Structure formats: C-alpha cells, structure tokens
Amino acid sequence: MxxxxxxxxxxxxxxxxxxxxxxxxxxxxxxxxxxxxxxxxxxxxxxxxxxxxxxxxxxxxxxxxxxxLEDRQLLEKLNYVALPMKRKPDGILSPCQQQICLNRVEKMEQLERMVLDLQQDVLSLKKKVQRLESLSFQEEPHRQPCEVVELFNGYTKEQLKETIRFDQKISTACKTLLYKLFTSDYIQSHSITGRRGNTFREAKPMMDERCIKIIRVLLKQKFGDHLSDTVITEKIQNVQKALRQKFKTECL
The missing domain is CATH 3.10.330 (Vcp-like ATPase; Chain A, domain 2)
Known part of the structure; x- marks a missing residue:
C-alpha cells in the first residue's frame, strides 16, 4: 500500500x-x-x-x-515588532524606542527583499526549465507518440498488480486494492451496484465501475479464473461493513 x-x-x-x-x-x-x-x-x-x-x-x-510551528513563531515575531510602534499617551517615543523600531523595521525590510529575491530566482528557474523542455522537443521532432496507458484513479494495471504481489488471501488482496483505489470515506459511502438494498434507506451511489472491474480482473489473475464475481462482491462488501461499523463506533 x-x-x-x-x-x-x-x-x-x-x-x-x-x-x-x-x-x-x-x-x-x-x-x-x-x-x-x-x-x-x-x-x-x-x-x-x-x-x-x-x-x-x-x-x-x-x-x-x-x-x-515555525510559521506561527514568525507571525508572533512580526506582531511583536509592531507593538513598539504604538505611541505613548502623549504621542512621543523615547530615542531608545525609536532606535529599536528603526532596527526592527530594517530587519523586516531585509526579510521582504530576501523573499522577493527568492521569488525571482524561482521564476527564473521555471523559465529555464521551460526553455530546456522546448529545446528537447525541437531536437526530437520525429519522436514516436507515447503509448496511451489506461489509469485507474491514477494507477496503472501493473502498479495495482504489484500492490497485491505478497497478499496470500483473497480478502486481504481485495482490501489492499480497495484502499489503493479509493478513500475510506468513499468505500463506506458507495455501493457496488448503486441499487437500494433496504426499502427504508436511500440507495448509495455506485462505485467506479472501471475500478471494480479491474479489481475483479486482478484477483482472478492472481487466485484463478474459478474465482466468481459473487465471491469478489462479498469480499468488497465485507470491507465496507467493517468500515461502516468502525465509523459508527467512533461516532458513539
């Protein structure tokens, strides 16, 4: 995983x-x-x-x-710098306070200049990368187009196959693939068919059909073609039941 x-x-x-x-x-x-x-x-x-x-x-x-924590500490320092700028009731700052304020303002200005310089450096690097990519493309005008690879929520079939290489049980491999393709919230809030199973409850949205199909394909490749869709569906539903029960327990 x-x-x-x-x-x-x-x-x-x-x-x-x-x-x-x-x-x-x-x-x-x-x-x-x-x-x-x-x-x-x-x-x-x-x-x-x-x-x-x-x-x-x-x-x-x-x-x-x-x-x-570092961001919060920096914010606190900036707020602290602003405090001496508040004037006394008579509207006058002592020479010492004036010097402290000037020193702190200079440091803030230095920090701001450093940030601007870094931003310029980043922009310059981005432009250099774009030029290099453009030159690379021009140097290889006859490059063969890349083969289109089918993705399942960002993962290829081979990547998904690799995630269950060491799983010895169907239930374990099924759970591994589900958690790779979906979030726990998605798994418990969707159903395989999208049909209403209980007349007193609304039907849950249907899970991504392509992802469920690739799960079946990979499980059958690993454990044998004799593995039925019914068994795979049962394993998926077991994972969903366990997640929903855990969610209910945490909400109590």
Whole structure:
C-alpha cells in the first residue's frame, strides 16, 4: 500500500496539519495534490467542509507540524515588532524606542527583499526549465507518440498488480486494492451496484465501475479464473461493513 500522506492547510481561521484523506474536492488521486492548490476539506473537530489552501505535503506529519510551528513563531515575531510602534499617551517615543523600531523595521525590510529575491530566482528557474523542455522537443521532432496507458484513479494495471504481489488471501488482496483505489470515506459511502438494498434507506451511489472491474480482473489473475464475481462482491462488501461499523463506533 502507498505511504500515508499529510497536508498542511491554511484556513481563514488558521493553519492545521490533517490526513490528506480529509480532502474531498477536487476529486483526484492524492499524489497529484500540489502545494498552493485550493481544496475543500474536512477539519477534524469541526463539522462540515471548508475551503483552504495547501501549504505543504509530506509522508511525515512531524515535518509539517514543525513548519506550522515555525510559521506561527514568525507571525508572533512580526506582531511583536509592531507593538513598539504604538505611541505613548502623549504621542512621543523615547530615542531608545525609536532606535529599536528603526532596527526592527530594517530587519523586516531585509526579510521582504530576501523573499522577493527568492521569488525571482524561482521564476527564473521555471523559465529555464521551460526553455530546456522546448529545446528537447525541437531536437526530437520525429519522436514516436507515447503509448496511451489506461489509469485507474491514477494507477496503472501493473502498479495495482504489484500492490497485491505478497497478499496470500483473497480478502486481504481485495482490501489492499480497495484502499489503493479509493478513500475510506468513499468505500463506506458507495455501493457496488448503486441499487437500494433496504426499502427504508436511500440507495448509495455506485462505485467506479472501471475500478471494480479491474479489481475483479486482478484477483482472478492472481487466485484463478474459478474465482466468481459473487465471491469478489462479498469480499468488497465485507470491507465496507467493517468500515461502516468502525465509523459508527467512533461516532458513539
């Protein structure tokens, strides 16, 4: 299974580190998520979904939490710099206070210039990369077009096949593929057929038919063609039942 990812998201009321599976929009494989992208996500401890901006992505939660702490400390320093600028009741600053303010303002200006320089460097590097890519394309005008590879939520058939190479049980391999292709929220909130199974409940949305089909294909290739679709469906539903039961337990 792929490594778990965490994201640092900036919301209007502050920044937080969350599990990347809390991102609900845009719908795409999590490894395609980029820094600076606006996303709709769930914030643990709050109800509903909120728009925010991705400030960092990492497999290590501690790295993002350290970055969050450093950002907060920098903000506190900037706020601290602004405090001496408040004048006394008589509207006069002492010479010492004036000098302190001037020194701090100079440091802030230096920091701002450093940020601008770094932004210019990044822009220059991007332009260089674009030129190199353009030259590379011009040097190989007769390159054969790339073969179109079918993707399943961002993964090829061979990549999915590799994830279950060491799974010895059908149920384990089925669970591995489900978690590779979908989020836990998606698995428990959808059904295989999309039909209503209980007359007292609304029908759940149908799961991605292409992804379910490739799961069946890979399981039959690994465990034999005698494996029926009915058995595979049962294994998928067992994973869904376990997730729904876990969700109910956590909500109690």
């Amino acid at each position: 792929s490594a778990k990812l965490y994201v640092l998201i900036s919301w209007p009321d502050g920044s937080r580190v969350i599990d990347i599976e809390n991102i609900k929009e845009p719908r795409k494989p999590f490894h395609l998520c980029t820094v600076g992208e606006q996303v709709l996500a769930r914030c643990p401890g709050f109800s509903g979904l909120y728009w925010g901006v991705v400030e960092g992505i990492s497999e290590h939660k501690g790295i993002l939490e350290k970055k969050l």
